[in-house]
Amino acid sequence: MSGVRVLVGTRKGAFILAADGKRKEWSVNGPHFGGWEIYHFKGSPIDPKRLYVSQTSGWFGQIIQRSDDAGKTWHQPGTPPGEPTTTPEGFPKGESNKFVYDTSPETGKPLTTHQWYDGTQHPWEFKRVWHLEPSLKDPDTVYAGVEDAALFRTTDGGKTWQELPGLRGHGSGSKWSPGAGGMGLHTILLDPGNLQRIFTAISAAGAFRTDDGGETWKPINRGLKSQYLPDPKAEVGFCVHRIALHPSRPKVLFMQLHWDVMRSDDAGDSWREVSGNLPTDFGFPIEVHAHEPETIYVVPIKSDSEHYPPEGKLRIYRSRTGGNEWEALTKGLPQSDCYVNVLRDAMAVDSLDPCGVYFGTTGGQVYASADSGDSWKPIVRDLPAVLSVEVQTLS
């Protein structure tokens, strides 16, 4: 029997919401890691019981948690439950929270500064993992997007992490600068048809692509515009909020830029605006329908300093034409006095038919639609502020 598991990261813990394929009756399990910020929580696409969590705290730093049984039990990789925490020689086992930038002359580049808000150079400092992207082929391989922006990878199930230094060191790093929420690498898209191709996005540096498995990278920001970048030919410096693709058509990318919704039909080599009739084209998440590659979803937000829906009406906007023509989806969503935000990693789709769409708000609600967005119901209303939402479709 089919089912759905919604993995929710919040400001104060992780939650697992589960339902059968009808998506009417939901169970709520959590909080896991209560009191910690859960920036991201995602499962392996080929082993759905394998879950990874980015657990973080301003006091205690970064933790990576892993479950091999769909969230029943957890451990920090390297110290499985029941095993000694040290080697027979007395040395501590794995350091799953050790994210150290590669500055070695052999494999990395000694890049030590990026641009600060005031234009001065600032040292690169690891703060947290924003996004975990499990491999499409191997449950032990996971990519991690971190703040300050860099891409890391584990190939041993999270026990150890190594930077892919070609991204941070490709040449434009000294021009990257933090967005309002920090300088995080928040989007990692793996091309299902070409495992050598990966897309990433960084606030506020822009989008990047590798075609050789992460060795070398190039900026893919041609066509983007920013009021904060007077240089019309700027290669980097764009506050990309999110990118999405449909697995059947991975050269077509949809982007929620700081302002503007954008589309590329050539794997990011060029972009054009498809904001069309949106009431505002500022926002954070963007998603693609599981079965209709031209159907996309955004959440318009009033402005970059007013992070709430325009007119106090929470509306998801859907385009069935790949952009430009948008319709408001409001059935079941609050249409007055609503001033929540929906963060960049807080929207996801399932692959049932009809497609399910899910999003979480900073007010702690997680909404679900089992009919491609036509109508919505809250699964829960009173969680801590939602930072991320991911969905697992179970067969």
Added chain:
Amino acid sequence: MKIRVVLPYHLRTLAGVNGEVTLEVAPPVTQRSILEALEGCYPMLRGTIRDHVTQLRRPMLRFFACEEDWSLEPPDAPLPDAVASGAEPFLIVGAIAGG
């Protein structure tokens, strides 16, 4: 020497311990020797109290011994005899603005 260490709530949860932690620490008993013994017994705490690379105390944690703040003292300075003998615990405290 049996040293007593009090961890903040979230680190007790991570380490899977209740109450104080008791550690065997060879003299001289210092902040560094306590933290190395602690991380040796509980490797999941590596990186949560001091930075992986610099080994510096994380900025929002403080260390106390015998009711005094030792956070800014050199990591190799000997701690009071009462801590070294186990009479008093070594406290690792989350810094809360406003106290």
